Amino acid sequence: MASEGEHASDDDRDGTSDERVAEGEYPFLVDLLDSGRVSVGSSDRENHAGDWGTPDDRKVRPDAVVWPESAAEVSGVLEAANERGIPVTPYAAGTGLEGNATPAYGGISMDLTRMDAILDVRPDDFQVDVEAGAIGSTVDEAVSSDGLTFPPLPSSGDISTIGGMIATDASGMQTVRYGEVRDWVLELEAVLADGTVITAGSKAVKTSSGYNLKDLLVGSEGTLGVVTRATLRLAGRPEQIRGGRAIFETLDDAAAAVFDAVRSGVDVARIELLDDTTVAMANAYLDTGLPDAPMVFLEFHANHGIDEEIDFCRGIFEAHDVAEFEMAAEEAEMAKLWQARRELAYAVESYDPDLVSLHPGDVTVPISKYPEMVRYIKELSAEYDLLAPCFGHAGDGNVHYSVMVDPESDAERERGEEVYREIVERAIEWGGTATGEHGIGQGKREYLEAEHGPESVETMRTIKRALDPNDTLNPGKIFPETAEGKRVTVPATSDD
C-alpha cells in the first residue's frame, strides 16, 4: 500500500489485464468484476491519482481501479477490501477542487461513472431516480421535455456527476434562489464500508422518521458510504427567464448593491459578482472591449411579473450608483452578456503564464458580511502585494478567490498562503465557513476545528468510527490529523 504523497511503482508487465490483476496485490478483484472493469494499468491508475484540485506533487496513484456497474458490485468490492484493510476511494468525474477524490493512502479507486443510468422520471411527483455516475446536465436534459429542471447544478454541472455533487454537497449559481444540492435530494441508496447496502430518506417531500441518515451522507465526501442511487427533487421550468449585467465604478458599490438586493428580497435566480481584477482577466482573455470595472451578472426566473422584479432590482442598483444596467431581450443576447462570467476559470488560468493560483478559495459568510469580506480580501491583496481575483455566488455570500503567486518563489508562496489563511479565519470569525460548496477534502482540513470546535469534530470522528471502524472509505480526508498521516481509527489524542 502506498503512503500519502508517495507514488506506487509502475507495473507495466506482460499479459492480459486480468492476468496482471491476478498477479498483483488484489487478485480477489478478478472474481468480483468482469474483465475490463478492474485495472492495475499505469495510465488508469494515473487518471485516478487526483482531481482538479490536486497539485502534481500531491497525486497518489491507487493500486487498482475498479468500475462497478451495480450496488451489488460496489458492495462486493467494499466488503472484500474492508476485510483486507484496503482503502477504497470513490471517484467520479474528478472535478473536485480540494483533492476530495485523491486516493491518499493508495488502495482501490472506485470509479462510479459507469453507473450513469437515468432510472425513472416521475414528472407528476417532480422526481427522478438516477444512478450516482449520471452527469448533471444529462439529468437536467432528461427531465426537460416534462417542463422540469434540476436547479442546484454547480457551474461544472455538464462535466460532473450527481454522485460527486452529493458527496461534496455542491451548489451553483442558482443556489441563491433554489438552495444547494442537499435541498434537492430526497432518498439515497448507499453502500457502507462493510458492504451493507442502505437506503436513507424517503420519496415523500417531508419526513420526521428516525435519524436523518440521508443528510449525514450528503456532503460526507465518500467517507461514510458510497452513494449508488439518488431520488432527486425537480422544479418546474419557469415561464420567464431574463438575464443581464450591471457595471459599477467601485467594488464597494457593487458588493453593497448585491447585499441590498438580497436583503430587500429581490427574487433573483443568479447574482454573480466579479471584481475589477477578474474582469480585467476576462477582458484580456475574451478581448471584449469592456471596461475593467466590477460587474454583477444577474438572472431572473418567474412565472409572471418579471419586468416588475427587474425594475425593482434596477432601482436598488441605481441607489448604489450603478454605471450601466443592461438586460437581454433574448437568450442569445443573455449568453453574450454573461460570457465573461462563464469563461472565467480559463481566463484566470491563462492570465499570466508566470503566476499560478494557490488554492481555490470558497469562503461563505452571512450576506450582511459579504461587502466587508470582499473589501477585506482586496485589502490583503494590496497589503501583501499579490493579485487576488475575487468572484463568485455573491447572493449566497459565497466568495471565490485565487491568490496568484510565482510558483518558483518560496517567499511569494508563503505570503500567498498567509493571505489565504487570513481570509478563511476571518470568514469563520464572522460566522461563516471555510467552504461553501467544494468540501474540506485535503485542502481545508486545518480549518475544520476552528470552524466547528473540537467537540463537534470529535462527534464527527465518533460517527466515522461507528460506520467505518477500519477507515476503509476515502481515508486521509476531512479530519485535521490526517494531514499528518494519522488515521481516524485511532483517537486523535493518541501519540501513535
Place this chain on the structure above:
Amino acid sequence: MKILVTVKEVAEAADDFELPDGALDIDERYLEYDLNEWDEYGVEEGVQIAEENEDTEVVSVTIGPERSEETIRMALAKGVDRAIRIWDDALEDVAFLDVEARARILAAVVAEEDPDLVLTGVQANDDGFGATGIALADRIDFEWAAVVNHLDLDVEGGLAHVHRELEGGVEELTDVELPAVLSIQTGINEPRYASLRGIRQAQSKEIVPYELADLDLDADVTDSPLSLTSMYEPETESSATVFEGSPEEEADQLGELLGEMGVVEG
C-alpha cells in the same frame, strides 16, 4: 400579423433496428417520434417575433396522424397560439407522401389562413428532401429564401432582412418582401425549453383537425410521380485496428501505423 410555422413529427430509428429484405420502411417498433429539429428553430423564431411584435399570431400546421398531437403540443407549450393538424384516410393509405403532395396540402392551408410569413425547417431529419418550403412558396406565389440563419423582420415595411448560409462559410444578405416563405436553418436562435406552466396551458390550446375535404382537396392530391422502390442499410466499412500484446508492443505497433499513415514522421 400572422405567422404560419410548418412542423413535422419525424421518426428516428433505434440503434438496433432491423430492415428485412424487400421492406419499404422500418417497422414501427424500432421507431421513436420527435419534433423535427429544424422545425424547433422555426417555432422559436415565430414565437420570438410574436413576443417582439404586438398582435402577432403564430399558428403551426402539420400533416400527421393523431399520435403526432403529442409532438405538436410541445410547439404550443413553447408559445405557438394554435395548431392545425391535417389527416385523412386517403393519407393513411399513402406509403410515401412526396414534396409536391405536401406543398399542395400546405398551400390549401395557406389559402385558408392567409399568413404574412411562413416559416419551415430547411429539411426534415427523416426523409431529408429539403424542398417542401420552397415548393410551397412556388405554389402560393410567395417570395422565398432558403437556409436562413438570421432574420430581422421589418413589420411596418413588410420586409424580411435575412442572412442565408452558403457553402464555404459565406453568408448572403437578402431582403425578401412579405408575404414570404423562409426555410429556417438550425442555429438561428436557441430554442427554449417549454416551461411547466406552458406544457399545462398547451393542453387547452386548440389543435384543429382537418380532413382533405375541409381544405377543398381530393384524395388525388397525394398522387405522386415518385415511388419508393426499396430501402436498405448500406454496408458500413470499419477500419479499426486492434493492437494486441504488452503495452510496449502495442505502443510500437501504434507508432508504426501512425508512421505508415503519415501522421508522424519516422
